[in-house]
Every structure is written in structure tokens, then in C-alpha cells.
Amino acid sequence: VIxxxxxxxxxxxxxxxxxxxxxxFLWFIADGSTGIVAGVVGVVVGMILSRVVGVVPGPSWLGxxxxxxxxxxxxxxxxxxxxxxxxxxxxxxxxxxxxxIVVSLNLLSGYAGQVSFAHSAFVxxxxxxxxxxxxxxxxxxxxxxxxxVVIAASAGVLVGVPAVRLSGPYLAIATAGLAIxxxxxxxxxxLSSVVGGPSGLSLFQHEFGPPVHWSWLTTDRWYYFLALxxxxxxxxxxxxxxNSAAGRAMQALSESELAATACGISVPLAKVSAFSISAxxxxxxxxxxxxxxxxSVSPDAFDVFLGVNFMVAMILGGLSSIPGSVLGAxxxxxxxxxGLSTITSETEDGTNKWLFIGSLGVMSVLVFGSTTxxxxxxxxxxxxxxxxxxxxxxxxxxxxxxxxxxxxxIAYRQGEGELFNATRLRNGITGLSLVLFILxxxxxxxxxxxxxxxxxxxxxxxGVRRYILVDPxxxxxxxxxxxxxxxxxxxx
Amino acid sequence: VTQFVQQVVTGxxxxxxxxxxxxxxVLIWRSSRTLNFGQGEMATFTTFIAWALLLHVSYVLAxxxxxxxxxxxGAGLERGLIRQLQGKPALNALLVTLGLFLIFNSLxxxxxxxxxxxxxxxxxxxxxxxxxxxxxxxxxxVFGMTIGLTALLFMLFQFTKxxxxxxATALNAxxxxxxxxxxxxxxxxxxxxxxxxxxxxxxxxxxxxILTPNMAFGLLLLGFTAGVLGGLxxxxxxxxxxxxxxxxxxxxxxxxxxxxxxxxxxFGIENPNQYRNxxxxxxxxxxxxxxxxxxxxxxxxxxx
Numbered sequence: 032v033i034x035x036x037x038x039x040x041x042x043x044x045x046x047x048x049x050x051x052x053x054x055x056f057l058w059f060i061a062d063g064s065t066g067i068v069a070g071v072v073g074v075v076v077g078m079i080l081s082r083v084v085g086v087v088p089g090p091s092w093l094g095x096x097x098x099x100x101x102x103x104x105x106x107x108x109x110x111x112x113x114x115x116x117x118x119x120x121x122x123x124x125x126x127x128x129x130x131x132i133v134v135s136l137n138l139l140s141g142y143a144g145q146v147s148f149a150h151s152a153f154v155x156x157x158x159x160x161x162x163x164x165x166x167x168x169x170x171x172x173x174x175x176x177x178x179x180v181v182i183a184a185s186a187g188v189l190v191g192v193p194a195v196r197l198s199g200p201y202l203a204i205a206t207a208g209l210a211i212x213x214x215x216x217x218x219x220x221x222l223s224s225v226v227g228g229p230s231g232l233s234l235f236q237h238e239f240g241p242p243v244h245w246s247w248l249t250t251d252r253w254y255y256f257l258a259l260x261x262x263x264x265x266x267x268x269x270x271x272x273x274n275s276a277a278g279r280a281m282q283a284l285s286e287s288e289l290a291a292t293a294c295g296i297s298v299p300l301a302k303v304s305a306f307s308i309s310a311x312x313x314x315x316x317x318x319x320x321x322x323x324x325x326x327s328v329s330p331d332a333f334d335v336f337l338g339v340n341f342m343v344a345m346i347l348g349g350l351s352s353i354p355g356s357v358l359g360a361x362x363x364x365x366x367x368x369x370g371l372s373t374i375t376s377e378t379e380d381g382t383n384k385w386l387f388i389g390s391l392g393v394m395s396v397l398v399f400g401s402t403t404x405x406x407x408x409x410x411x412x413x414x415x416x417x418x419x420x421x422x423x424x425x426x427x428x429x430x431x432x433x434x435x436x437x438x439x440x441i442a443y444r445q446g447e448g449e450l451f452n453a454t455r456l457r458n459g460i461t462g463l464s465l466v467l468f469i470l471x472x473x474x475x476x477x478x479x480x481x482x483x484x485x486x487x488x489x490x491x492x493x494g495v496r497r498y499i500l501v502d503p504x505x506x507x508x509x510x511x512x513x514x515x516x517x518x519x520x521x522x523x
Numbered sequence: 524v525t526q527f528v529q530q531v532v533t534g535x536x537x538x539x540x541x542x543x544x545x546x547x548x549v550l551i552w553r554s555s556r557t558l559n560f561g562q563g564e565m566a567t568f569t570t571f572i573a574w575a576l577l578l579h580v581s582y583v584l585a586x587x588x589x590x591x592x593x594x595x596x597g598a599g600l601e602r603g604l605i606r607q608l609q610g611k612p613a614l615n616a617l618l619v620t621l622g623l624f625l626i627f628n629s630l631x632x633x634x635x636x637x638x639x640x641x642x643x644x645x646x647x648x649x650x651x652x653x654x655x656x657x658x659x660x661x662x663x664x665v666f667g668m669t670i671g672l673t674a675l676l677f678m679l680f681q682f683t684k685x686x687x688x689x690x691a692t693a694l695n696a697x698x699x700x701x702x703x704x705x706x707x708x709x710x711x712x713x714x715x716x717x718x719x720x721x722x723x724x725x726x727x728x729x730x731x732x733i734l735t736p737n738m739a740f741g742l743l744l745l746g747f748t749a750g751v752l753g754g755l756x757x758x759x760x761x762x763x764x765x766x767x768x769x770x771x772x773x774x775x776x777x778x779x780x781x782x783x784x785x786x787x788x789x790f791g792i793e794n795p796n797q798y799r800n801x802x803x804x805x806x807x808x809x810x811x812x813x814x815x816x817x818x819x820x821x822x823x824x825x826x827x
Contacts, residue, residue, distance in 0.1 A: 146614065193808045196815055200558045200755075203617055204747045205811065207560070208804040211744045215800050335740060339621060346618060455633040462625025469619050470607055 103354070107259060111252045120251035121324050122364065127258040128319040129360035131265045133344045134353055135312035138269050140342070141351040142278065143305040144285020146199075149190060149206040150313050151338035152213040155328075157183040157314025158321035159217065162232040162328045163225050172239055176318050183314020184307045191306025195299045198288060210338040214330035231329030239323055254323045261319070265312055266353050272308070281305045336458065343367075343465050349475025358476055367461050525655040530773040536662035537731065538769015539669035543724045544746030545753060545761035546673065547717040552755040553693040554713030555605055557616040561623025562721050563739030563746065568627045569593045569718070570725030570734060571635050574642055582645040586726060590719050597718025598711045605714070606707070631736040644730040665727050672723055673762055676716070680758075689713060741800060748803040752810055771806070772799045 107127070111120045136150050160179035164170040170178075190209065194202055216222070218229050226232065241253035248256075272278040280301040283291035288298050321328045340363065348359020468475065544562070551559045559565075569589050576585040600623065608616045644661040651658040680686035691699040692709040700706050724742070732738050749768050753761030775798055 144614075146617070193812055197811055199613060200552075200617065201751065201811055201815065203558065203560075204751060205804075205807055208744050208747060208807050211740055212800050212804045215797065219797050336625075339625065342618070342621065343625075455637075456629050458625040459629030459633070462622040462629065465622035465625065466604065466619050469615050469622070470604075473611070473615060 100354075103357075111255050112247075120249075120255050124251070124255040124258045124324055125320055126361045126364040127255065127262050128316050129341075129344060129364055130357040131258070131262045131316045131319075132313050132341055133348065133356040133360045134262070134265055134269055135309045135316070136341050136345050137351060137353070137356045138272070138281075138312075139305050139309035141345065142269075142273050142285065143281040143302070145194065145302065145305060146203045147206045147306075147309070148203065148335070148338040148342065149209040149213070150309075150341045151210050151333045151335070153183055153186060153310040153313035154317040154320075154337070155213055155217070155333035156186045156310075156317070158317030158328050159226050159232075160314070161318050161322050162234060165234055165237060165322075166227075166232045167225065172237075172318075172322070176315065179318065180311050180315050183317075184311035186314070187307035187310025188303055190310070191303035192299075194306060195302050207335070207338075210335050214333055217330040217333070227328075229330060231327060231332075233327040234322065235326050237326070254319065257323070258319045261315065262357070265315075266357075268308075268312075270353055277301070277304065340367075340461065343461055346465060346468055346475055349477030352475070352477040355475050355477030362476070367457065367464075526777065527774075528656050530777045531770050532656060532658060533662060534770035534773035535766045536659070536666050536769070538749075538766040538772075539666050539762070540724055540728050540765070541742075541745045541749040541768050542753075542762035542765020543669050543672065543720055543727075544742055545749035545765050546676070546758060547720045547724070548746060548750040549753075549755055549758050549761055550713050550717040550720065552750075554689075554710045555601070555616065557605070557613060558620065558747075558755075559623070559714075559717065560617070560620040560743070561627055562620075562717065563743035564624050564627035564631070565593070565596065565718055566721035566725035566742070567734075567736060567739045568631050569596065569722035570642070570729050570738070571631050571640070573722075573726050574635075574640050574729070574734060577642060582643075586723075589722050589726065593718040593722035594715040597721075598715035600718075601711045601714035606710070628736055635736070637736060640729075640734040642726065642729040642734060661730060665731075668723070668727055669762075672720065676720070676758075679716075685712070744800060745803055748807050751807050768803065768806070772802060775799060775802050 110123050132150065132154060136147065139145050139147050139150075157179045160182045161172065161175045164175040164178065165172060190206070194205065197205055217226055217231075220228065222228075239254075240250045241248050273282060280291070280296045281304070283294065283296055284298065284301055284305070291301070292298055321332065344359040344363035345356060346359070347362055348357070349355030472478065544566075547562050548558060551557065551562070569592060572592060573585050573589040576588055580588070604619060604623075605616055608619060644664070646660045646664045648660055650660060651663070678686075680690060688699070688704045689709050689712060691702065691704055692706045693713075696706045699709070724746075725739070728742065729738070732741075745768060746765075749761050749765035752768060753759075753764030755761075779798055
């Protein structure tokens with residue numbers, strides 16, 4: 032669709048800034064940084080490259096879904112053996128568990144369209160149920176987990192039944208309220224004999240190692256593979272569910288409950304079952320993070336931010352998408368959580384800090400800069416002559432990139448822990464990306480990838496141009512598409 | 524009886540703040556048909572600004588300076604952010620305000636830190652004593668400010684041209700636009716006013732609660748509760764509901780133990796104050812079951 036004449040090879044200032052950032056990154060990666068950061072860099076570099084080599088077609092197998100699926104599964108299976116073990120494997124297990132939680136959240140909030148901030152509470156119910164049973168009754172963990180799943184499912188029913196009459200913002204209020212209140216309930220003195228009050232329960236005296244003694248199967252890897260198998264089973268469950276009659280009934284809820292009723296769907300049944308299945312999965316996942324990996328539960332672990340973070344991970348990956356859930360969870364754990372704390376932990380040479388600052392700068396310029404300027408440019412062109420408008424736009428872009436860089440440097444120099452403290456800013460960065468994603472990529476990363484489904488270089492270039500690097504003054508590809516099929520817009 | 528009246532009076536005082544908070548939700552709900560989850564955190568942020576100003580200027584001046592700042596903040600957010608989401612699914616705007624929640628919480632945290640700050644109440648001294656009922660001076664001040672602000676808002680809506688335009692926009696944006704009202708600016712003003720009210724709540728509640736970046740979690744919940752009780756499109760309703768909520772909370776704090784003992788339930792309540800927020804969420808769910816549009820609100824009629 033694009034031919035070489037239509038592509039403007041002169042980079043805009045925003046792209047130059049991005050290129051600079053990418054080069055900066057590569058230098059640090061050569062210096063030995065984590066692979067996830069390298070991946071982020073790869074994406075940025077790929078975006079730049081695709082801009083430059085936009086006319087080169089890529090191999091067709093890149094577009095096949097199962098190829099990517101196989102790559103992803105291979106990656107997940109190999110990771111605990113490739114990574115440096117111990118702590119890193121724990122992180123991986125956490126990411127896999129988060130994936131499962133986000134899959135369950137996606138069933139409820141994505142497919143069935145029921146906003147739930149209360150997933151932190153469901154996870155908490157599961158984790159606390161197991162912890163309490165082991166702590167006070169010395170129950171077998173397997174049985175305790177089974178019972179906990181039932182308890183979490185009942186919690187889902189308990190929330191789902193009142194939710195039948197609620198929708199939209201009112202449901203959001205009710206679930207947000209539950210998320211706020213859940214730690215308060217756990218802290219109640221009346222319950223402290225069972226759940227341990229404000230200090231929670233710890234299970235450090237218990238061991239949940241692998242049942243067989245193979246040298247390669249360390250405890251960390253055992254937890255990881257357990258979580259991975261659960262994720263596989265959970266994904267399969269949700270995948271089959273949403274492709275069944277019951278699942279389609281749930282999906283009908285997200286469009287219009289009235290229409291669903293008119294189609295003969297029992298809205299209460301669909302809603303309550305969505306809540307209970309989702310809650311059961313979330314409660315089950317709670318066992319992995321809090322019982323196996325952390326071996327302790329406390330009310331503070333289940334604050335509002337946890338539920339909000341699940342939501343953010345879901346949005347990052349993409350609504351109503353199982354692979355998107357996994358992608359979102361991994362990015363959340365490794366970029367927003369671990370990435371940000373790595374930065375604070377290594378302050379002597381400050382390399383990691385710069386890495387982070389650079390990536391933030393590049394992303395803001397790419398995503399925010401170009402698009403805002405694009406909006407402004409359209410205004411300018413209405414008001415002034417085309418040439419003058421273009422000059423102003425270019426100056427604006429340049430000014431934006433420079434001022435952003437200056438701001439970041441000032442924040443860094445000022446800070447040294449005061450103004451610029453990555454741990455304290457973590458929620459803000461999460462929130463900022465949530466806002467940016469909703470504004471510019473509402474379908475999430477999976478939606479972005481799906482739009483690249485052809486995955487030839489041309490398609491990537493086209494997508495990148497449309498999403499991020501759009502230059503207000505040249506938009507060649509769309510007109511070509513429309514002229515091929517004139518009735519397309521009208522029918523769609 | 525004295526104790527009962529005492530609880531009711533202090534309940535009304537704190538409850539009026541919940542009502543004011545709920546009023547901010549009403550303002551935004553009426554203008555943009557969305558909820559602002561970031562409202563509480565924005566209030567905390569502006570309260571911190573007030574705290575910083577108080578190091579240099581008097582209470583009245585700080586109060587007066589913060590309100591325009593808050594207005595610009597709210598109006599700017601509407602113009603720069605929420606406006607972009609018009610015509611998109613309602614969930615998008617909701618999630619963006621969730622992002623605001625995170626952003627403002629972390630801004631307050633990274634600028635002012637997690638330690639507690641104090642705002643001295645402008646009026647202090649021993650409480651008035653009327654037939655044994657103690658009326659704290661600051662509580663009375665808060666109540667007076669709330670009533671004053673609500674009255675000001677009411678007058679703005681009822682007796683000015685701007686208020687008429689605001690009401691028209693809330694009632695029917697298309698028709699208002701045809702009548703020559705710039706609905707866009709009205710939405711902006713709505714958000715700005717909401718931020719002003721939020722800022723006022725933050726400053727007023729800071730001496731009672733403790734000023735930390737997480738001050739507003741409870742406030743958000745209680746504001747929502749008052750909003751739901753009163754109905755998100757009923758400004759008068761939410762103020763009354765806020766006062767009711769304050770009273771209920773205080774009565775729960777004072778009498779839950781007695782109720783449990785009276786009913787001879789098999790457990791005792793050791794610290795009834797723990798139940799304040801839980802009662803709020805229970806109220807939300809109960810009221811929404813009976814009247815999904817709030818006690819004084821109109822139910823949302825859906826057409827397919």
C-alpha cells in the first residue's frame with residue numbers, strides 16, 4: 032500500500048530524540064543490563080527502523096498467530112533455566128500469577144464488561160483462607176487451596192448478587208468501596224483470632240517444596256511451573272468459556288443488558304457466574320504469591336492500589352484478550368514494579384536511573400509529543416499559511432523535546448531522593464501510562480499487535496506511522512486504502 | 524439523651540464535609556456523566572499546596588489563594604484530558620480518572636513525603652456548652668463554611684447567567700449548544716468548580732484527619748457513599764445524605780456495642796470505630812439495591 036515515494040525519510044525532531052534515546056539504551060545494554068529493558072529498547076529501535084526501512088517486506092510466517100504462541104510458550108518454559116535463578120525465578124512466578132489474575136479480571140471486566148476494582152479483595156480472600164486454614168488448623172495445602180477456591184467463588188457470588196442491579200459507574204463505586212474496605216475488614220479485632228489482625232499471618236515455619244527430588248527442580252522452579260500450569264489451565268478455561276453459550280451470554284452483558292435480556296439471556300445468572308468464576312480464579316492465584324512465594328499475608332498487601340494495578344495491567348495488555356492479559360501482567364511486573372525499584376537500588380553510578388529517565392523521555396516524546404502537536408498543527412493550518420504553520424509546528428516539536436529533556440534533567444539533579452524518587456513516583460508513572468494508554472492505545476498492546484497482524488515491515492511501518500510517528504503534513508497511506516474500496520467506510 | 528444529641532451534632536459537622544465532597548461528584552456527574560476517582564487525591568494535593576502556603580501567609584489568604592489554583596487544575600484537566608474522551612465508551616473516562624488518582628497520590632507523596640503534616644485550625648479553644656452538649660468551635664466553623672459554600676454554589680447556579688448556562692448544559696447539551704451556550708466551556712467550569720469544592724473539603728478536613736498523601740482514601744469512599752445515598756444528580760440530596768452519613772457513622776461508633784449486646788449476639792464489639800467505613804460500604808450496597816438511582820436521584824432509564 033505504501034510505496035517508497037510516499038514515505039518521508041526526513042526524521043522529525045521527535046524521532047531524532049527517540050533515536051538518540053535508543054542509541055543511549057543500546058550503549059547501556061552492551062554494558063550489561065536486564066533483558067526486559069533490552070526488549071523495550073528493541074521495540075523502540077524497531078519502530079525507528081521500520082520507519083526507515085518501511086518499504087522492505089518482511090517474511091510472511093511472522094504473521095502467523097501460532098508461531099507467536101509457540102515462541103511465547105517456549106519463552107515461558109525456558110525462562111527459569113536461562114535467568115539467574117532464585118529471586119529472578121520468584122519474580123517470574125509472580126508475573127505468571129499476575130497473568131492468571133489479569134486473565135480472570137479480563138473475564139469479568141473485559142469480556143463481561145463489569146468494572147471490578149475488587150479483585151484485590153478476591154485475591155485476598157483466597158490467600159487469607161489458605162493461610163488461616165494452615166495456620167490455625169494445620170490443613171494440607173492442597174485441601175486448603177481447594178476450600179479457598181470455593182470460598183473465593185462464594186465471595187464472588189456475594190459481590191455478584193448485589194451487582195446484578197448495578198451497572199456502569201455505580202458498580203465501579205461499589206467495587207471500589209469494597210477494595211477500600213477489605214483491609215479494614217481484615218483488621219477488625221473480632222476477626223483477629225482467625226486472620227491475625229493488622230500484622231497478618233506468616234507461614235514461615237511451613238515448607239511447600241516439590242514432592243519429588245530432581246536436581247533441576249528447585250523450590251523456586253517448582254512454584255514457577257505450578258503457576259505456569261495454572262495459567263495454562265486458567266487461560267484454556269476462559270478461552271473455552273468465552274467461546275461457549277454461557278460465555279457469549281456474559282459478553283452480551285458488556286454491550287447492553289437490556290438487549291441481552293431481550294435475547295433471552297438471564298442477566299442475573301450470567302453476571303453472578305462471571306463474578307464467581309472470576310473470583311474463584313483470583314482467589315486461587317492468591318495462593319501462589321502470598322502462600323508459596325511470600326509465605327505471609329497482611330492487610331496492607333491488599334490495599335486499593337493492588338486492585339487498581341490489576342486494572343492497569345489489564346489495560347496495558349488489552350481488554351478482552353487472553354494473550355494481552357499475560358503481556359500486560361509481565362510488562363507491569365517487570366517494568367513498573369521491578370524496573371522502577373532497580374533504579375532506586377543502584378544509585379552509585381546512576382546508570383539505571385538514566386536508563387529509566389531516557390526511556391520515559393523517549394516514550395513521552397513519541398506518544399505525547401507527536402499527538403498533541405498533531406492536534407495543534409491542524410489548528411494552526413486553519414489559521415495561518417501552510418508554510419508558517421509547518422514552521423511553528425516543527426519549532427513546537429523541537430521545543431517540546433528539549434524542554435522535556437531539560438525538565439527531566441532538572442528533576443534528576445534536584446532530586447537525589449527528594450523530588451525525584453522512583454519508588455514514590457511509581458504510582459504516578461503507572462497512572463500516567465494508564466492515561467496515555469486510554470488516550471492513544473485504548474485497545475492495549477495486544478490491540479496494537481493485532482493491527483500489525485500482517486506483520487510485514489510495511490504493515491509495521493504503517494501501524495507505527497498511524498499510531499505514533501504521525502506527521503501532520505503527510506498522511507499518504509489512508510487515502511490509498513480508501514480509493515481501493517470506496518464503499519468501505521459506509522458499510523463498516 | 525445528651526450523648527445522643529452530642530453524637531448527632533458532631534456527626535452533622537463531619538458529615539457536612541462528606542456532603543461537600545459528594546457535591547464535587549455531582550458537579551462532575553452532571554457536566555460530564557463520569558465519576559472522578561481522582562477527586563480525593565486532587566483535594567489532598569491542593570491541601571498540601573495550602574499547607575505550603577500557610578508557612579508564609581495567613582489562613583484566610585492561603586484558603587483564598589488555593590481555590591483559584593484548584594479551579595485552574597480542574598478546568599485544565601477537563602480541557603486537556605477528559606475532553607479528548609468525549610464520545611468514547613464511558614469506561615475510558617473512568618479509567619483516566621483512575622490514572623489521575625494514581626498520579627496525584629504519587630505527586631503528593633514525592634513532593635511532600637509520607638510523613639504527616641499539620642494544618643492548625645483557624646479557630647480553637649474550649650467548645651461551647653449548650654445544655655451539656657459540647658459543640659467544638661472548629662466543627663461549627665466547618666459546618667458554617669460548608670453551608671456557606673453550598674449556598675454560594677446554589678446562588679451561582681440559580682441566580683447568575685453562568686449558572687443558567689451550566690444548568691442548561693447539564694440538562695440537555697445539544698439544546699444548550701443550539702441556544703448559543705458554549706457547552707465545552709461549561710464542562711470546563713463544572714470541573715473547575717468541582718476541584719474548588721474538593722480543595723475546600725481538603726483544607727477543612729486536614730485539621731481533623733491527618734494530612735498525608737493517603738488522607739483522601741476514606742474521604743473518597745465517604746463522598747461516594749453520600750453521592751450514592753443522595754443520588755448523583757441531586758445536589759441538595761447529597762448534602763443532606765452526607766450529614767446523615769456522618770450521623771450514622773457516629774451513632775455506629777457510639778452504639779454498635781450496645782446494639783450487639785441488646786440483640787444478645789454471640790460476639791462482642793471491642794472497637795466500634797473500626798466499623799465506620801464498613802458501614803459506609805454496606806449502606807452503598809443496600810441503598811443501591813433498593814433505589815439504583817440514589818435516595819433523591821432519578822433512576823437511570825436505559826433504552827436499547
